[in-house]
Amino acid sequence: MDNNLKRYFAYRNRLDTYLYAMRVITIEGETIAPKKAYQERGEALSVLNNEYLALSLSDEFNDIIKNLEKNYDKYDEKIKRLIKLERKKYDLEKKVPINLQNKYVNLVNETQHFWHTAKEKDDYSIFEPYFDKLINKTLEIATYYGKTNGSYYNTFLDMYEEGITTEILDSFFNNLKENLVPLIKRISESNITIRDDFLNRKVSKKKQMKVADYILKTIGFDLSRGLLQESMHPFTDQLSKNDVRVTTHIYEDNFISNIYSCAHEGGHGIYEQNLNSKLPSIVKDACSMSIHESQSRLYENIIARSYEFTKLTYPKIQKLVKPVLDDVSLDEYYKAINKVSPSLIRTEADEVTYCLHVLIRYEIEKMIFNREITAKDIPSIWNQKYQEYLGVTVTSDKVGVLQDSHWAGGAFGYFFSYALGNAYSGQIAHYLTQEINFENLNNNTLKSIKKWLIKNIYQYGSLYPSKELIKNINNEEFNSKYYIDYLINKYKKIYNL
Amino acid sequence: MDNNLKRYFAYRNRLDTYLYAMRVITIEGETIAPKKAYQERGEALSVLNNEYLALSLSDEFNDIIKNLEKNYDKYDEKIKRLIKLERKKYDLEKKVPINLQNKYVNLVNETQHFWHTAKEKDDYSIFEPYFDKLINKTLEIATYYGKTNGSYYNTFLDMYEEGITTEILDSFFNNLKENLVPLIKRISESNITIRDDFLNRKVSKKKQMKVADYILKTIGFDLSRGLLQESMHPFTDQLSKNDVRVTTHIYEDNFISNIYSCAHEGGHGIYEQNLNSKLPSIVKDACSMSIHESQSRLYENIIARSYEFTKLTYPKIQKLVKPVLDDVSLDEYYKAINKVSPSLIRTEADEVTYCLHVLIRYEIEKMIFNREITAKDIPSIWNQKYQEYLGVTVTSDKVGVLQDSHWAGGAFGYFFSYALGNAYSGQIAHYLTQEINFENLNNNTLKSIKKWLIKNIYQYGSLYPSKELIKNINNEEFNSKYYIDYLINKYKKIYNL
Numbered sequence: 001m002d003n004n005l006k007r008y009f010a011y012r013n014r015l016d017t018y019l020y021a022m023r024v025i026t027i028e029g030e031t032i033a034p035k036k037a038y039q040e041r042g043e044a045l046s047v048l049n050n051e052y053l054a055l056s057l058s059d060e061f062n063d064i065i066k067n068l069e070k071n072y073d074k075y076d077e078k079i080k081r082l083i084k085l086e087r088k089k090y091d092l093e094k095k096v097p098i099n100l101q102n103k104y105v106n107l108v109n110e111t112q113h114f115w116h117t118a119k120e121k122d123d124y125s126i127f128e129p130y131f132d133k134l135i136n137k138t139l140e141i142a143t144y145y146g147k148t149n150g151s152y153y154n155t156f157l158d159m160y161e162e163g164i165t166t167e168i169l170d171s172f173f174n175n176l177k178e179n180l181v182p183l184i185k186r187i188s189e190s191n192i193t194i195r196d197d198f199l200n201r202k203v204s205k206k207k208q209m210k211v212a213d214y215i216l217k218t219i220g221f222d223l224s225r226g227l228l229q230e231s232m233h234p235f236t237d238q239l240s241k242n243d244v245r246v247t248t249h250i251y252e253d254n255f256i257s258n259i260y261s262c263a264h265e266g267g268h269g270i271y272e273q274n275l276n277s278k279l280p281s282i283v284k285d286a287c288s289m290s291i292h293e294s295q296s297r298l299y300e301n302i303i304a305r306s307y308e309f310t311k312l313t314y315p316k317i318q319k320l321v322k323p324v325l326d327d328v329s330l331d332e333y334y335k336a337i338n339k340v341s342p343s344l345i346r347t348e349a350d351e352v353t354y355c356l357h358v359l360i361r362y363e364i365e366k367m368i369f370n371r372e373i374t375a376k377d378i379p380s381i382w383n384q385k386y387q388e389y390l391g392v393t394v395t396s397d398k399v400g401v402l403q404d405s406h407w408a409g410g411a412f413g414y415f416f417s418y419a420l421g422n423a424y425s426g427q428i429a430h431y432l433t434q435e436i437n438f439e440n441l442n443n444n445t446l447k448s449i450k451k452w453l454i455k456n457i458y459q460y461g462s463l464y465p466s467k468e469l470i471k472n473i474n475n476e477e478f479n480s481k482y483y484i485d486y487l488i489n490k491y492k493k494i495y496n497l
Numbered sequence: 498m499d500n501n502l503k504r505y506f507a508y509r510n511r512l513d514t515y516l517y518a519m520r521v522i523t524i525e526g527e528t529i530a531p532k533k534a535y536q537e538r539g540e541a542l543s544v545l546n547n548e549y550l551a552l553s554l555s556d557e558f559n560d561i562i563k564n565l566e567k568n569y570d571k572y573d574e575k576i577k578r579l580i581k582l583e584r585k586k587y588d589l590e591k592k593v594p595i596n597l598q599n600k601y602v603n604l605v606n607e608t609q610h611f612w613h614t615a616k617e618k619d620d621y622s623i624f625e626p627y628f629d630k631l632i633n634k635t636l637e638i639a640t641y642y643g644k645t646n647g648s649y650y651n652t653f654l655d656m657y658e659e660g661i662t663t664e665i666l667d668s669f670f671n672n673l674k675e676n677l678v679p680l681i682k683r684i685s686e687s688n689i690t691i692r693d694d695f696l697n698r699k700v701s702k703k704k705q706m707k708v709a710d711y712i713l714k715t716i717g718f719d720l721s722r723g724l725l726q727e728s729m730h731p732f733t734d735q736l737s738k739n740d741v742r743v744t745t746h747i748y749e750d751n752f753i754s755n756i757y758s759c760a761h762e763g764g765h766g767i768y769e770q771n772l773n774s775k776l777p778s779i780v781k782d783a784c785s786m787s788i789h790e791s792q793s794r795l796y797e798n799i800i801a802r803s804y805e806f807t808k809l810t811y812p813k814i815q816k817l818v819k820p821v822l823d824d825v826s827l828d829e830y831y832k833a834i835n836k837v838s839p840s841l842i843r844t845e846a847d848e849v850t851y852c853l854h855v856l857i858r859y860e861i862e863k864m865i866f867n868r869e870i871t872a873k874d875i876p877s878i879w880n881q882k883y884q885e886y887l888g889v890t891v892t893s894d895k896v897g898v899l900q901d902s903h904w905a906g907g908a909f910g911y912f913f914s915y916a917l918g919n920a921y922s923g924q925i926a927h928y929l930t931q932e933i934n935f936e937n938l939n940n941n942t943l944k945s946i947k948k949w950l951i952k953n954i955y956q957y958g959s960l961y962p963s964k965e966l967i968k969n970i971n972n973e974e975f976n977s978k979y980y981i982d983y984l985i986n987k988y989k990k991i992y993n994l
Contacts, residue, residue: 017541021541
């Protein structure tokens with residue numbers, strides 16, 4: 001290894017350590033730390049973030065990247081990718097004055113805090129002034145970042161998915177809408193009634209934690225290199241390949257929430273645990289948020305909500321939640337967990353209506369970046385779109401515009417990843433099932449699935465952009481038809497269409 | 498606030514944030530983090546420690562302290578104390594080349610790791626080479642620190658207790674020995690037999706965790722500003738006044754270990770939760786390790802092992818561990834938890850023999866710093882002293898020289914704090930019981946005790962050295978006779994002497 005690379009790795013190691021420390025502190029805050037300490041915790045995170053920003057945007061680091069660039073041609077593909085990723089990130093962040101970045105971080109902390117309160121009290125007016133400031137600050141930062149392919153919004157989208165634009169997404173969402181809206185209509189008109197009253201029977205926390213453990217182990221999350229914890233909202237975060245945290249939230253009157261949260265976060269976790277640690281530095285990180293979501297949605301829906309997986313796990317689940325499912329047949333349970341019903345909450349939506357929730361957020365973000373609307377307009381637009389696309393009436397902002405934490409956390413341009421992730425998962429599953437037979441799915445099948453995913457996805461980290469990663473699997477471009485076909489085939493059977 | 502102070506506080510805040518991050522990472526590692534991630538964790542800690550050292554020993558920080566020193570006379574007592582403490586610490590640490598300090602930190606990590614293995618395998622030879630290196634490195638660092646009152650060892654002692662010397666400690670330990678050895682002899686010759694077989698009855702972890710919770714709440718540890726966790730060895734660590742962590746370890750066949758661990762760590766925790774946060778920066782920190790130990794030992798022994806506290810809590814404990822203590826009277830239980838019996842393990846020792854365990858470690862440390870012995874000699878000296886002072890035969894190094902983690906962690910010069918802390922607790926309890934009647938001790942009494950401690954000890958943080966802090970309570974110098982009298986009076990009654 002030459003001296004330029006050595007210098008780079010040593011410096012990157014320092015940067016990563018700051019990220020590591022901030023992650024540990026954040027995870028602790030979201031899981032076990034006393035609530036009363038949130039302020040000190042916020043201040044500590046703010047100081048660490050300042051130190052991190054100063055280091056990551058230093059002239060020294062620029063110099064380190066420059067030295068690598070000078071010798072670009074002599075490096076292999078992996079180091080070339082590393083140089084490109086570092087340069088892109090450095091240049092983008094460098095455009096925004098550090099002072100403004102620090103202010104932004106503090107504003108995000110504040111906005112998140114008031115979002116919590118507003119959601120708890122079901123009062124958007126508590127959140128609105130901070131949300132308004134945050135939108136303005138975000139648009140200010142956007143002017144520093146500059147436009148990509150003609151728009152500021154594209155710059156934000158590109159941060160989560162290299163190369164994605166509103167042009168691509170508009171066409172993607174249109175395609176989904178064209179196919180899913182009729183499907184939803186046919187389902188709503190079908191005369192099949194699915195019984196699901198038993199899903200609200202009470203199951204104790206203790207029993208549910210055992211179910212959580214069982215689901216994670218079954219899908220292949222390695223609990224000796226990770227941890228299952230509890231938090232208000234489920235999440236996954238990785239400290240290292242050997243320390244991946246997944247969380248769940250227990251609702252005693254909704255035990256399947258925990259089951260599919262665990263399958264979802266477990267999917268994220270399996271991806272993180274199986275990245276190729278031999279790839280250099282940031283190249284070994286996950287490819288993109290959409291690819292990440294493709295893994296969580298693959299495990300949550302295509303695998304864990306399949307008839308075959310349900311058949312495998314149902315006897316054990318019945319036993320663990322005894323006697324709650326004693327009078328429920330496998331078939332009844334399978335249909336209940338796949339019942340389609342337009343609803344208010346994204347994270348609880350069924351597979352068929354899910355992407356429409358995402359579409360609504362995407363359309364609102366576009367309007368924000370086009371400066372067509374401000375914070376005060378958002379609730380009514382939100383409610384109107386829910387009525388229009390899903391036919392549901394938003395009864396209060398708590399279950400409407402305040403439901404997700406993303407905007408309060410400053411994650412504008414993130415939401416589409418959920419829909420694109422779904423579509424990726426459909427295409428990935430298409431190839432996967434050509435090689436691995438899901439019929440009579442058992443623990444060995446699940447091991448083979450993981451192996452296949454390691455071979456086709458995980459081992460590449462972020463060596464390629466998502467688009468290429470998908471294409472490399474079978475030399476075929478991304479195509480949302482696989483996902484749509486999957487949905488149509490599955491729900492045709494369930495609803496006898 | 499003048500600009501020099503502002504600059505100081507901003508800089509100190511940065512330093513404290515590094516300490517905060519390292520503490521969170523360490524606590525997580527000792528409690529819930531996956532064991533397989535210990536290496537990344539160690540590396541992250543090492544990087545953070547390097548960053549911290551570079552900042553804390555920078556010329557900039559020296560300059561900041563110098564500016565405060567220039568205006569020393571115009572500041573109040575609290576800032577004056579702050580300046581003195583910062584200067585002392587800076588100058589001491591600055592004497593050791595950073596390079597050597599970094600090497601030392603890595604060596605400590607390594608030594609701790611091999612200590613764990615050596616203890617687990619009961620094989621001192623695994624530990625010896627690292628311990629030997631660590632001793633040599635410590636002695637090398639000592640030559641940079643220089644001597645205090647004629648010896649290197651005094652310099653190390655002074656780090657944990659301002660102004661303490663081997664001269665003072667020799668006389669202190671002699672006094673203890675002269676009084677306790679005859680007491681132990683009389684107890685061993687007494688014809689009182691104390692029944693304690695029931696202490697080894699099995700109590701489940703679940704039940705014991707409820708007992709832990711009850712004990713912490715009863716003594717006054719605020720669980721909304723702290724957390725009880727489990728770890729291999731119990732400890733207390735503070736992230737802030739609002740986030741104090743105490744841990745316990747559950748042995749199903751030794752349930753009182755958990756009870757008195759909680760009272761001990763809870764005592765540390767109550768001190769940390771009630772420090773005066775209005776004191777400036779480091780002046781609000783705990784006074785010294787001996788004062789810290791005085792609080793843990795006060796709560797563990799003088800309070801929680803008293804007849805009055807036992808009477809108050811026994812019915813609830815009986816209920817929580819039901820049916821294990823159903824056939825045990827209050828009097829039998831009280832005597833069992835205070836049974837005197839020379840033994841091998843310091844942390845499990847009774848109050849009367851405890852200080853002799855500490856004396857042995859103190860004497861060995863003196864020999865190490867006098868270069869009279871090296872790592873290879875220590876087990877045999879250890880065993881010989883246990884035979885001589887406590888009359889017990891060390892059956893293996895696991896329960897001998899390998900029992901404590903302190904030396905592996907580089908904490909030479911710390912052990913005496915346990916004995917001095919006991920003696921402080923005796924004197925503090927003497928004044929405390931003059932104002933607060935322990936008879937018919939109830940929850941209000943416990944609240945009054947905490948108030949008294951806040952008023953006389955906690956509110957001063959480290960504004961005064963321990964010696965002064967103790968003297969200020971009642972205008973009387975520290976005197977170990979109070980502790981000795983306490984022991985003699987208590988055990989005379991129990992053993993009918």
